[in-house]
Amino acid sequence: MRAASYAPDKLKPIKQKKIPTHASEPGGFERLVNIIEEIWPKDGCVDAIGLGSPGPLDPHTGYLLSPPNNPEWHNFPLAPKVAEHFGVKTYLNNDANLAGLAEYRFGAGKGHHNVLYITVSTGIGAGVIIEDRLLLGNHGLAAELGHVILDPNGPLCACGYKGHLESFSSGPAIVKYFLGELEAGSKSSLKQDINLTARDVAEAAKKGDALAIKAYSRAGEYLGIGVASFLHVFDPSIVIFGGGVSQVGNLLFDSFHISLKKHVFHPRYLEGLVITKAQLGDDAGLLGARALAELKLKV
């Protein structure tokens, strides 16, 4: 759990604080209240509070719906309760949306009006800015791009459905494919191991392991198919990649770029399109929550 307080015109926080989240333990709301109190600015002047959390949640009402690993917070009015406690307007959104908003406002997407931010990590999430507004949807569940169907007969996704982008190109998907091929008889320097991580596979790939290279290049190929569809859907001027898996560089992105060009159905989508890495790293969530609060106050 991280918290920071910001002055309106500065990127560097006035105060910040980080504590272990312990999501599944009781007392989460009290821990949240405490950490907010600790970073409260000395002058006491706070215009708004922005909160980020894993989904699913409802950004319109500020309710958490059913966060995994946290039964205490099912259907929990997080933003209303924080607002009531502190007497300050409070806004809630999900991690990926906030990271996208932060990159648009303060990071790689500055100056762009139509931004597609994709985080490739344990899952695949997204934040989409359309003409300077965050895409939310009617229930606040839009931009779940990791759960767009790339192949109805594809692998099982962590969500229980088949063939989603996340089931092809997330970290666990890369490991699953790698282990499946290993079991089917493909050779590799790595041994069958259920604790294997996407990072292990990346390291083997960097040392020349053919199966590990193939596992990443396949993930990149499907990421290219997904992003081609997202260009047809959103026609953004920039695509920004965040998340741990996207840090591997060419291992994922060589095949991504080839696949993207192969699958975009009109060359104009690529004219002037910027494809780049996220700039804000671990601060994206905090800066996104801040951007959300600023954005909401302006509306």
Add this chain to the structure above:
Amino acid sequence: MRAASYAPDKLKPIKQKKIPTHASEPGGFERLVNIIEEIWPKDGCVDAIGLGSPGPLDPHTGYLLSPPNNPEWHNFPLAPKVAEHFGVKTYLNNDANLAGLAEYRFGAGKGHHNVLYITVSTGIGAGVIIEDRLLLGNHGLAAELGHVILDPNGPLCACGYKGHLESFSSGPAIVKYFLGELEAGSKSSLKQDINLTARDVAEAAKKGDALAIKAYSRAGEYLGIGVASFLHVFDPSIVIFGGGVSQVGNLLFDSFHISLKKHVFHPRYLEGLVITKAQLGDDAGLLGARALAELKLKV
């Protein structure tokens, strides 16, 4: 080619006129100017002109890019030339976007803020309203939902790429699948005929032809897969179907509804979701062009 003039507060046009388009014949611009002159209101007061055309086009600049069957209008500054000729602000957008805008403003989508309009016809097009604004994209090429990839190894689309929604669920896709199965030995009351239309297949299906029924139900199944992804992307409060193929009713929509429910990955997307038919029929294009002009004047 159709044109109509409207008073601000009435749905019924002051005047309207229809002429054959003859897209591939020279003189298209002159025919357009003439038909606009014919519907010009008597009092001479025109605030703005809205134009609709098949894409690809650039709604930001008002240029037609490369309309099929019309070499004369490649990279053609249609809206600027009309604006110059009449001395009136002129706005251009594509057919599907305008039909979606019209349904949102005057038809089935009235009162909704997040609207997904899909036309299933010779092609599959879409118009998407997000928080009361038409989704355009950086080059004005957003919302090409017919060209979202449902299966990278799927059938060839009319655009030359593989596995698009349009390659599964458009009229020609239904006919192509039907003829392919017929050639592969499936039995049907219809004979192999390259002039067969989606309407012929629908009529056979209504008479109980098993292969014809299967061709439509397959199209509906893939339409359900596509729309499930679009819910994850946009989270609209209403999905509106227009276009000739969508007129067949249960033949397409029974399997569509089953497939949609099967593929939506969180039940909340379906809470309160309206799925309905377009209301404006052939007038959607005209009313959309009018809505576009009104919208632009207000911005």
